Amino acid sequence: MGPVGTTVATLRFYGDDLEPDEITRLLGAPPTHWARVGDEVSSGRVATQGSWRLQAPSRSPEDLDEQIADLFSSLTAEPAVWRELTGRYRADVFCGLFLNGPNEGVSISPATSRLLADRYLPLGLDIYGATKPEDEDEDEEG
Numbered sequence: 049m050g051p052v053g054t055t056v057a058t059l060r061f062y063g064d065d066l067e068p069d070e071i072t073r074l075l076g077a078p079p080t081h082w083a084r085v086g087d088e089v090s091s092g093r094v095a096t097q098g099s100w101r102l103q104a105p106s107r108s109p110e111d112l113d114e115q116i117a118d119l120f121s122s123l124t125a126e127p128a129v130w131r132e133l134t135g136r137y138r139a140d141v142f143c144g145l146f147l148n149g150p151n152e153g154v155s156i157s158p159a160t161s162r163l164l165a166d167r168y169l170p171l172g173l174d175i176y177g178a179t180k181p182e183d184e185d186e187d188e189e190g
Contacts, residue, residue, distance in 0.1 A: 053148035053178075055110035059102040059119045059169075063137035066098025071137075074129050077102070077122040113160045116141060120163055127166065134168040142172040149178045 058080075061071055068082035080103040083095040102123075104115040119141065124130075133139060141164060145154060156171070164171055 049151050049153045050149070051109040052145045052152045052154045053110070054106055054108040054146040055112055055115060055154065056106045056144040057104045057112060057115040057119060058142050059139075060142050061100040061133060061137045061139045062097050064097050066100060066137055068098065068100045071100040071133065074133060075123045110145065110154050112143060112154055113157050115143075116156070116160050116163060120167070125166070130167040130169075139168075140170045140172045143174070145173060145175045147176060147178045
């Protein structure tokens with residue numbers, strides 16, 4: 049099994065009454081992306097809930113341990129802050145795994161598991177399979 053081709057990782061908070069400035073103040077660093085309810089977010093869409101998202105740089109090949117460590121490196125480690133935020137808002141570390149081929153895999157270390165557990169955060173994974181080139185036949189029977 050080879051490593052996953054590319055990974056992205058984002059710390060996310062969502063909530064109807066989410067105030068991005070408050071989360072920034074409590075965590076000690078600004079988000080990569082944020083929105084308040086009613087803000088125009090893209091292509092004329094309006095945010096129906098508040099959001100605060102901090103994205104780590106993508107990695108090729110993957111290195112989820114390093115990406116997740118990067119997310120938390122500039123944020124508070126104070127358990128009471130994390131308990132408050134995860135109690136008030138939907139929160140997770142959301143990762144996209146982009147495969148280059150079949151049989152690729154990823155794991156996270158016990159230290160990364162501890163970082164997530166200490167902050168009351170679930171790990172979400174979206175896995176995107178490798179795509180065939182457009183000129184490759186779907187049916188390879190002879």
